[in-house]
Amino acid sequence: MIRGATRSVACLALVLAGVGTSRGQEPDRSGPPELGQPPRLDLPDIQRFSLPNGLPVLLMESHRVPVVEVALVIRVGAVDEPAGKAGLASMTAAMLDEGAGTRTALEIADAVDFLGASLQTSSDHHTTVVTLHAPLSKLADALPVFADVALRPTFPDEELERLRAERLTALLQWRDEPRAIAAAAFAAALYGTGHPYGLPTLGTATSVAGLASQDLRDFHARAHPGMATLIVVGAVTRAAVEPLLAAALGDWDPGTASAGSLLPAPQVEAREIWIVDKPGAAQSEIRIGRIGADRLTEDYHEIVVMNTILGGSFASRLNQSLREERGYTYGAFSGFDFRPGRGPFVAQAAIQTAVTDSALAVFLREISAILGRVPDAELQRAKNYTALGYPQSFETVAATADAMTEIALYDLPLDTLDRFIDEILAVTAEDVERVARKYLDPERVAIVVVGDRSVIEPGIRALNLGTVHSLTIADVLGPAPQLDEGHTRR
Amino acid sequence: MRPVLLAILGCLSLAGATPAQDVRIEVPYTRFTLPNGLTVLLHEDHSIPMVSVNVWYHVGSGREVPGRTGFAHLFEHIMFEGSGHVPEGQFDLLLEAAGGDNNGSTNPDRTNYWENVPSNALELALFLESDRMGFLLDAMSPATVDGQRDVVKNERRQSYENRPYGMATILLGENLYPEGHPYRWPTIGYMDDLTTASYEDVVDFYQRYYGPNNASLAIAGDIDVEATRSLVETWFSDVPTGRSVPPVDPPAAAIDGERRIVLEDKVQLPRLYACWLTPARYVPGDAELDILASVLAGGKNSRLYKRLVYELQVAQDVSAFQQSGALGSRFCIVTTARSGHDLVELETVVQEEIERLVREGPTEREVQRAINQYEAAFLDGLERIGGFGGKADRLNGYLFSTGNPDWFQEDLMRYRALEPSDIQAAATTYLDEHRVILSVVPEGRPDLAAAREVS
Numbered sequence: 001m002i003r004g005a006t007r008s009v010a011c012l013a014l015v016l017a018g019v020g021t022s023r024g025q026e027p028d029r030s031g032p033p034e035l036g037q038p039p040r041l042d043l044p045d046i047q048r049f050s051l052p053n054g055l056p057v058l059l060m061e062s063h064r065v066p067v068v069e070v071a072l073v074i075r076v077g078a079v080d081e082p083a084g085k086a087g088l089a090s091m092t093a094a095m096l097d098e099g100a101g102t103r104t105a106l107e108i109a110d111a112v113d114f115l116g117a118s119l120q121t122s123s124d125h126h127t128t129v130v131t132l133h134a135p136l137s138k139l140a141d142a143l144p145v146f147a148d149v150a151l152r153p154t155f156p157d158e159e160l161e162r163l164r165a166e167r168l169t170a171l172l173q174w175r176d177e178p179r180a181i182a183a184a185a186f187a188a189a190l191y192g193t194g195h196p197y198g199l200p201t202l203g204t205a206t207s208v209a210g211l212a213s214q215d216l217r218d219f220h221a222r223a224h225p226g227m228a229t230l231i232v233v234g235a236v237t238r239a240a241v242e243p244l245l246a247a248a249l250g251d252w253d254p255g256t257a258s259a260g261s262l263l264p265a266p267q268v269e270a271r272e273i274w275i276v277d278k279p280g281a282a283q284s285e286i287r288i289g290r291i292g293a294d295r296l297t298e299d300y301h302e303i304v305v306m307n308t309i310l311g312g313s314f315a316s317r318l319n320q321s322l323r324e325e326r327g328y329t330y331g332a333f334s335g336f337d338f339r340p341g342r343g344p345f346v347a348q349a350a351i352q353t354a355v356t357d358s359a360l361a362v363f364l365r366e367i368s369a370i371l372g373r374v375p376d377a378e379l380q381r382a383k384n385y386t387a388l389g390y391p392q393s394f395e396t397v398a399a400t401a402d403a404m405t406e407i408a409l410y411d412l413p414l415d416t417l418d419r420f421i422d423e424i425l426a427v428t429a430e431d432v433e434r435v436a437r438k439y440l441d442p443e444r445v446a447i448v449v450v451g452d453r454s455v456i457e458p459g460i461r462a463l464n465l466g467t468v469h470s471l472t473i474a475d476v477l478g479p480a481p482q483l484d485e486g487h488t489r490r
Numbered sequence: 491m492r493p494v495l496l497a498i499l500g501c502l503s504l505a506g507a508t509p510a511q512d513v514r515i516e517v518p519y520t521r522f523t524l525p526n527g528l529t530v531l532l533h534e535d536h537s538i539p540m541v542s543v544n545v546w547y548h549v550g551s552g553r554e555v556p557g558r559t560g561f562a563h564l565f566e567h568i569m570f571e572g573s574g575h576v577p578e579g580q581f582d583l584l585l586e587a588a589g590g591d592n593n594g595s596t597n598p599d600r601t602n603y604w605e606n607v608p609s610n611a612l613e614l615a616l617f618l619e620s621d622r623m624g625f626l627l628d629a630m631s632p633a634t635v636d637g638q639r640d641v642v643k644n645e646r647r648q649s650y651e652n653r654p655y656g657m658a659t660i661l662l663g664e665n666l667y668p669e670g671h672p673y674r675w676p677t678i679g680y681m682d683d684l685t686t687a688s689y690e691d692v693v694d695f696y697q698r699y700y701g702p703n704n705a706s707l708a709i710a711g712d713i714d715v716e717a718t719r720s721l722v723e724t725w726f727s728d729v730p731t732g733r734s735v736p737p738v739d740p741p742a743a744a745i746d747g748e749r750r751i752v753l754e755d756k757v758q759l760p761r762l763y764a765c766w767l768t769p770a771r772y773v774p775g776d777a778e779l780d781i782l783a784s785v786l787a788g789g790k791n792s793r794l795y796k797r798l799v800y801e802l803q804v805a806q807d808v809s810a811f812q813q814s815g816a817l818g819s820r821f822c823i824v825t826t827a828r829s830g831h832d833l834v835e836l837e838t839v840v841q842e843e844i845e846r847l848v849r850e851g852p853t854e855r856e857v858q859r860a861i862n863q864y865e866a867a868f869l870d871g872l873e874r875i876g877g878f879g880g881k882a883d884r885l886n887g888y889l890f891s892t893g894n895p896d897w898f899q900e901d902l903m904r905y906r907a908l909e910p911s912d913i914q915a916a917a918t919t920y921l922d923e924h925r926v927i928l929s930v931v932p933e934g935r936p937d938l939a940a941a942r943e944v945s
Contacts, residue, residue, distance in 0.1 A: 024725075026724075026728055027728060032576075032584050039610060065872045115786075134866075135869050165805065173654070327640025329644050330645040381587040384588060388589020388590075389590065389608070
């Protein structure tokens with residue numbers, strides 16, 4: 001499967017024979033050295049057990065460095081927000097460590113920082129996650145704080161007002177960020193603002209202004225052990241860590257879990273272009289794509305390989321065409337965002353303003369070209385890059401916990417990570433062609449360009465790609481958020 | 491070597507009976523030097539089946555001359571475009587086909603490169619690194635320079651020109667350092683200088699700075715030390731030694747009093763930068779200023795975060811950092827105003843908190859909290875083998891700065907030794923009126939700047 005796999009025995013023998021004898025020997029530079037058999041990735045088993053209240057735990061022991069990662073993954077996110085409450089999930093997550101149990105926001109931060117630990121709260125469309133990273137020696141002290149933050153937040157009004165002003169200011173600052181504008185415009189173009197995937201998870205100025213602490217309490221109350229998983233990675237055994245976890249999280253009320261449902265979004269059926277004006281911009285932020293696939297699609301590994309060829313690595317077609325061959329950009333890439341529902345496929349780059357139209361043509365040409373048969377060498381390279389580089393995903397406890405999250409989120413078999421390499425290596429050229437034709441279509445894509453409209457619009461129109469819409473930043477992000485400027489704590 | 495570390499770690503109990511302070515942070519290594527002058531460091535870590543090959547060239551943008559700024563970084567890009575026995579484009583293709591990743595970076599002091607590969611592809615990485623170290627010019631042409639010139643110009647547009655506040659760091663360098671000082675110009679370079687860079691510059695720079703005697707090679711990960719040593723000796727044996735490189739001889743840097751500058755930018759909110767010149771990396775004062783940065787702006791309980799962001803809510807964010815360099819460092823405080831607030835307001839609070847630290851010093855707990863976070867960060871550092879900041883990269887970094895690749899424990903000890911009075915002394919000595927105050931304000935709003943004198 002890689003060059004020289006069948007010659008591995010000879011190669012190894014050469015290395016061994018070389019010890020002490022080949023020093024100073026002239027290297028053979030007539031070609032790249034032959035490689036031996038790639039090493040197997042031998043991950044420790046994932047141990048699954050439940051705390052007395054039913055909270056499932058996935059544990060992977062990793063004893064090389066005395067640190068531990070603990071992540072509580074709760075399957076509640078932005079898709080579960082009531083209508084008009086965009087940003088509620090992320091605000092709830094952000095408020096978890098702003099007062100919990102008997103501690104204030106400052107006391108929580110002081111306790112965690114003093115332990116040399118880090119405690120993060122986050123949310124996205126489908127999850128709310130509380131993550132603790134700590135030296136092993138501080139785990140027992142940090143877990144009770146972690147549990148308070150996850151299970152017993154107090155949502156003080158005063159802190160909510162503070163975070164609301166912070167959030168509204170962040171939304172104001174998006175107006176300066178071409179990438180943030182492009183992301184918002186692209187999501188809306190694909191899904192429409194009536195679908196949760198079409199809205200920013202941070203919410204809008206209007207929805208954020210309307211969030212009340214009772215909304216946050218109600219939203220947090222939806223979380224129960226039945227819709228959560230605790231992921232633990234690090235220098236602990238089950239025997240040592242299970243009692244600590246039970247003491248910290250075992251009294252979480254089992255309750256009744258309720259799962260939200262996600263409406264399907266209609267696929268992009270025409271090619272339309274949205275130009276968002278950013279006067280004076282030195283580059284145009286380009287996003288091209290359509291609705292992609294969900295994580296549980298049977299095409300998952302085939303799509304991963306296909307995307308690696310198109311725009312998933314440095315040597316991918318998009319980066320070679322747009323960066324290495326033409327120098328239009330510092331980097332071009334593409335990706336499928338796999339989610340429980342069908343997330344977006346996007347190809348993107350920041351392009352020098354003067355060549356924006358030329359770059360669009362190249363993007364579309366590459367998306368067309370990937371619909372044809374991929375040469376064997378390119379397929380092998382993409383498969384090897386993805387599969388043989390996979391062990392790097394397990395360099396740290398944090399990265400390992402991250403990789404395990406999809407097992408929790410999608411209820412995947414415990415050997416999913418172990419099987420990944422073989423699944424990727426089994427993908428064929430026919431598979432790549434099939435999924436490219438199934439998921440990509442250069443005639444049916446949304447194209448968003450955030451740039452200096454006066455300079456780029458004539459060239460884009462001349463390409464005759466489809467309907468061209470002109471937008472302002474306010475069209476994309478709404479009117480500038482108004483802040484109560486007088487608010488202070490003192 | 492590895493069992494030594496494991497034995498110590500094995501003593502740690504889950505309940506924390508052994509204080510973290512007793513953990514010795516070490517990265518055992520084997521060191522040797524090739525006849526051509528290349529220093530080699532090998533470190534075994536079999537936790538995952540990958541190897542990181544990491545090369546530092548002891549040259550950065552500080553070696554450039556005015557009119558040719560940005561060249562060290564442009565040269566870094568050119569290093570991936572092929573060499574004597576590696577046709578253009580093959581560097582990435584070969585590595586990706588083996589499951590490898592690679593990257594490089596340039597700063598004023600040095601340029602580093604790494605390949606993270608499955609352990610069976612170690613020899614491929616050695617072939618590629620040795621070939622560009624020894625035979626780069628065989629594959630160079632003016633067209634190579636042109637191609638990467640456009641890419642680097644787009645990197646500058648993406649990371650500086652088209653980014654809010656992106657031009658601030660460039661302006662700070664120009665105002666902190668005198669004419670001719672290696673830290674005065676930005677590593678990314680000026681656009682006109684990038685336009686001027688030529689093929690002849692590539693030849694000259696390579697011959698001047700890219701010899702094995704001005705570099706070091708660190709390999710960490712799933713390796714056998716003896717076999718790897720043999721492979722290194724083979725692959726780098728035909729790399730000719732380079733010219734000897736004289737030490738950098740910078741003009742003295744000092745800010746004559748206070749310098750106030752205002753930059754109008756396409757931003758919604760004004761941002762204040764206050765910067766001082768401070769002691770070089772690992773020189774006394776450097777660690778003190780790291781801890782001072784934590785006391786001022788690390789976490790919710792830090793002095794400036796708590797007042798500006800948490801209590802008064804006049805700022806959206808605040809950060810403080812000691813950016814350490816071989817020839818000297820800069821200490822900066824950066825804070826962004828909320829709507830309706832100007833930078834005079836923010837600077838007043840910044841100044842009050844500096845003066846309070848100078849007068850009273852930090853508390854025991856503030857300093858210990860910051861040290862504990864450094865302590866934990868050193869532990870985390872042992873997890874990463876490759877990439878930027880992984881163990882291979884850090885072995886090369888410590889070698890470059892101290893001559894001792896396994897300087898992890900000594901580095902940590904710099905922090906452990908600090909007392910509140912040391913932090914107070916650093917604030918007193920360094921955060922004085924010799925500083926640069928940069929106000930970045932929305933276009934047409936110079937009235938929001940911290941241009942007035944603040945007493």
